[in-house]
Structure formats: structure tokens, C-alpha cells
Amino acid sequence: MSGTAAVLADILKYTIVAATPLLFASIGGLFSELAGMLNIALEGLMGIGAFFGMAAAGLTGNVFIGMLAAIGSAVAGSLLMGTVTIKFKANLFITGLAINLLAGGITAVLSQWWYHTKAVVAFTLPPPVPAFPAALSQIPFVGPVLFSHSVLTVSAWLWAIVAAFIIKNSRHGIRIQATGMNAQAVSSLGYSPDRARMAALVWSGVGSGLGGFALGVSVSAFVPNIVSGRGWIALVAIYLGRKKPLWIAASCLLFALSESLSNYIQGFSSIPPLLVLALPYAVTLVSLIASGNKR
């Protein structure tokens, strides 16, 4: 394999890795979006998931338990958000902001308490479990790009497929969609829009918890501000993908590609690294403006 092809394969491989947290979170956020709630707390919920997931995985040395802890903690956060907004009728946007602030605070405090540092906490995790047989990853170019990934990365795609199927084909999914389209009609038919909203928030908790955990696993550490805007980018992906799972996945790949490119360029170019690192955010902004014009 020539040098250029190897570089390209590397960029594409990392694109898929970088898409993992985005895909988890944006598909989770799609549920609340469809139920008619703009969930701006994805960012904070991802942070919560990353911290508790890594803490549990580090403590037990078991990635699966870490995953459950990530889900559990982020769902707890989204349930808190749901209780405050749905039961106590607080403003959704303000509550979302509060969750984001809470996430930053609680992880810093617990990090100080448990690990005596507010900086990077490194964990030793068992090596990632490959999702495909080693033979497949030996295929030139395609192998490293598609078949060298861990079970966690592949499960993001399974998650997206299952979620898309549930949304479109299940009673539960239809209930959530209907609530977003016309909540008054849902209650006039004798069903509870609030239950559908709460369920949708749980889904977004599961997604952002997993997304945050995937971030932690990718660096084998908990880093303050580890999410660094990916929750917001996931929210943008929902809009850019026009609330259609397939297009949301495509949007996630686009953002992930720009992240991957910026990581690569950073390595050798003379452009200031901070400017290069801003690339994913610039792509987000430009894509949002471009998609706005079409409508």
C-alpha cells in the first residue's frame, strides 16, 4: 500500500472512530427532538456519562460495567431534567442549561474527591474487543477503514439502526413522533404526551451516556471538558439530518471527517494548531448555514 493510501485509510478510519460519540448522542437526541423538545443538555449528559462510565470501568476493569454506569448516570440526569420540566413545568431551555452546568460541576467535584485532581484522570482498561475477525482487517485499504473497529464503535451503528426501526415501526416510536407533531391530539385520544416526552428523554439519556463513554474509552481517560462541544454538534447533526436517522448518520460522518482531518493536518502543517482544531466547528457552522438556505 502506497503512502498516500495509508494516510487516507488512516483519516477514514479515524473518521469512523470520531463519529461514534456523535452518532450515539445525536440518535438519542433525535427521540427528544421528535417528541417536540429541543434537548440542549446532550453536552452535559455526555460529560456525566463519560465521567461515571470511566470511573466504573476503571474501578471494575470491566468495560461493559462502565457502559452500564454511563447509561445509568446520563439517564438519571435526563430523568431529573424530565421531572423538572414535565412535572414541575420548568422551562426546558433553562433546565437544559442547568444540566450542562451541573455536569461540569459535579464531575469536577467528584474528580477532586475520588482522584484528588481536577485534571486528566487516566485509567487502565482492558484492550478493546475487535468486532470483526482479524482476517477481515487485513484486506488492503477496506480492512483498516471498516473492519479494524471495536465492538463499541460498531454498536453505535447498531444503535442507530435499532433506534431508526423503533421510531418508524413501533407503537412507542409513533407515540413519541405524534407527541411532537400535535400533543393536544395525543391527549384528546386519551394518551399521555408527558409519558412520551419522559420516555424520549430517557432515550436521549441512553444515547448521550453511551456517546460520552465512547469518548472516554477512546482516550482511556477522563479529561475535563472531554466532550468539548460534541453534544452541541450532535444537536446540529439532528437538524442537518432533518430528523431522519440515515441523514443524521451522514451528518455525523461529515463532522467526524472534519475532526479527523484537523487531527491529521495538525501533525505537520504550519497553520496554528488551534485554528486547525477549530475546523469541525467551522464545518458545523457552515453546514448549518448552507442547509438553512435550502429551506
Add this chain to the structure above:
Amino acid sequence: MQPMTAVRMREISKRYLPSGVLANDGAELEVEQGSIHAIVGENGAGKTTLMKVLAGLELPDSGDIEINGEPTHISSPAHARALGIGMVHQHFLMFDELSAAENIFFGLEPVQKPRLLRLLGIIDSSGLNEKAKSLANEYGFSIDPSAPVGALSISTRQQVEILRQLAREMRILILDEPTSVLTEQETEALFEKLAEIRHMGRTILLVTHKIDEVMQIADKVTVMREGKTIGTYSVASTSANELASIIMGGVPSEEIQIHKEHAIKGASVMRIEGLCTHRHHRGGVGLSEIAFDVHAGEVLGICALSSNGLDELEDVLAGFLVPSAGRCAFGGLHFDVRKVHEYRRFLKEGKISYLPSDRMRRAAALSLPVRDNFIALSRRNYFSRGWIRSTLARRATQEAIHAFDISAQPEQMTAELSGGNIQKLAIARLFSKEQPELFILCEPTWGLDIRSTEQVHSRIREVQNAGSAVLLLSSDVDEILTLSDRVMVLYRGKQVLTRENSGYLNRALIGEYLLGTRSA
């Protein structure tokens, strides 16, 4: 055998807070099982509120309800549903992006057989469409179960809403002004279906203010006025005239009749030529080569059945839709209609006044008080140095409420008003403004009672006599014939008739053009 009483409501009172409007003031209702029972009255008479109480959407302040002889307190829509009471709303409660079948069987969808899929609640979509089709056939409805309801015509959406109630085994169906959005043909078809539903032993409550419909379909009729029940009459033993005078509170109907006098035609105010639009805007047919002009002091009535281009024409004239071709002359300027910003300027400057047909979405900000909605189009008069002159605004609103007989208070939330009162508010606002050169009035009397309709018609005459040009877009043939100096008919987006409204034109003839059985 004595017929069973399906519904008995006694002494129902309901006051809306915080406005304090008393919508029901000791209202009474008794409905026999298996009958079609009409409830009539003017706008704001309390018909809809009474029905909302029955459907569990509003809790009454006091009063007793018996359903099938059982005393009950209807506490929620779910409770009403459990009692077999279903309501078809005036503004349909639909899920636009879901299919007709999904809307009908929402919550009752058949699930897949395999165990895992069943546990996950995965819907058997072919079974669902099959179920919808057979339910529709049972009652003689024809719908495409897989079509998203947002793309369906209003009458089909209404059918979906009725089927939804039938699918839930509702024994008592409440229809709130079901024909206000239907054409004459669609109304006929609906009535056939209602007769069929009654034949199957179900009870139908029909809220309306069209007396001819009551005479045609209902068994009994209850008249309401100012929140009270005036009386219940057997349709067989009363006449349309009698009923009209009871509804109007004893005013003989001749007094409020207006007579059409021919106006003197002035200079051309607006001329449109070669107007075309793309298809599929709002699911419509698209306009092709529309041309007309309208003169000062003239009413040009433009008539069409639903989905024949009237919506598109409204959207073009209101500056919402960019046409694909055409020229326009207005206010001494000639321009390409595709340059909508040129055109929108006239609306903004108040040279053109527009009354939208969709009053809920376009004519009012429902979450604002009546006063704010009233002053919205002439804000300049009500603000001094950026601060609202609230006494002035309140007084002006109060005057308009009085002049147009609106059941509302200036401080009341607009969302609390009945559809008819919101329409009257929009009309009052339009006619209180500085007089424009051109009025574009779309379905101005949809959902209004007889008296309000007459009022609106005489206002239109007034502005016409004062020299404004009027474009009247209406699907009501009688309205078109009463008001127009010239009549234009659209069929499938084409202009099939443009003619002086002389003795030659009549209902039947226009009907033929509307239905496409006759063409220019």
C-alpha cells in the same frame, strides 16, 4: 318502547378564567340514543364549550351529566372516551406526517405476530392499512390508508378524524361545525355517511349554524344563545324560518337582509396577467395563466371548490408564494410577479389589506390578548415614542368589540375565543384600518353565524361604495353571488369563467363550472 336517553346535561355553567367570560350559563341538553341532534346558535353562544364539557376537554364549574342514564363526572378526555364519547374537532387534531391509517388507529395499531416483535410493539403495517381500509369500507368512506394526512384535502382529513372515532367504538360522536370547511358536494357526502352511522345505532351531536343543514339531516335541534339553552325542537315539526327567528332572538330575518345595488365602476386598481405557479404548493394543483383586473368600487368574486387553486391564489396575493410567471400592475407600477418583495411592499404600506382564510394561523397571535391582536396592523397609531398608549388601545379595542359584536374582552387571551369570534376580530381590525386601495378577503364568513355574515357583507358593501376594490376569494357560491359585481371561477387551477354578475349567472350554472362539467 321509550327511546333511551344517551346524554343528559343539566344546569351546566362554565366561566373562563382569567377573563371571566361566562361561556355556559346553566345550559341544558338532552339527546336521544341513535339520533342526529343538532346544536345551533350564534358565535359565542356556548355550543362548543358545552360540547367540550361533554368530551372531557373542559371541566364545568357546576352542573350534572348523565350518560345512558348513569350520573357521571367527566373528568378528562380519556374518561369521556371510556364512556364512548368522541369529538371531531373543528380544527382537526391530526398528526400531519403520519399516515391516514396511523392517525385512525393511533394507540390501537395491530402488532407483529413473532414474540420478540410483539413485545417491542412493532407495528404490523400491512395489517394496519388493511384494518383502515375495511373500516372505511364499512361506512362507505374512501381513503388511501398509507397517505400522510398532511397531504390530504380538508374533507378527507375530516373523514380520517371521523373514522378515528368510529375505530374507537365511540357510541356518541360530537361533530363541531363539520361542514364549515366543506364544499356543497362534500357536505352531501358527509351527510350520507352520518345517516349511515346513525343507522348503525350511534348518536351524533352536530354543532352548526347552518339551518338548511339542520332541516336536512337532524332529528332534533337545541338552540343556544348567550350560554343558555333556549329550547329543543323536533325538526319535523318546525320550519327553517321559525328556527332562524329563535336563533336570532326574535329579530325578523328581513330586517337584516341586504340588497345588492350595482356599484359604479372606477379606474383599474390591480391587473394580473399570465399568473402561473408551480404545482404541489400546499398539495395544490398549481395555477395556470390566470388573468384578471379589479376596479375601484368593484367586487371581483373568485370561487373554486377545495384544491382547485384558490389556496394558491390566496398565497400569491398575500405575498407568501412566489409564482413561476406573470405580470402585475398596481399603484401605477408594472412589475414581474416573481419579484414578490415589490408586491409585499403594498401590503406593508397598507395599500392592500388582506384577510386570511386560515384565521388561527395567519390572522391572530393566539397567545396574545385581544387588544394586542386588534392594534397589530395599525401599531403606529397606538405607540408614542416607543411606548404603548394602553388606554387608547383598550378603548379602540372595546369599540371594535362593540361594533362587531365580538364576545370578548380586550384583556382576554385570544386563544380563548371561539373560531367565529377570532374571525370577527380579524375583520374588525381590517375594517378599522385606514382604507386601502384594495381588499383581499379570503373566506371572510367561514364559520360565522347568519347575523355576523350579514354584518360582514354590509361592511364589504360600505368599503366598496367608499371606492376600494375588493377581491373576494370564497368557496361559498351564495356569498359570491350576493356580493360580486363580476364572478370568476377556478377549476383545476385554470380560469374557466369570468363574467359580469348579471341575471344570467345563478347557483346551478356556477356549480357546473365549479365541478368542471361546463367550461369557457
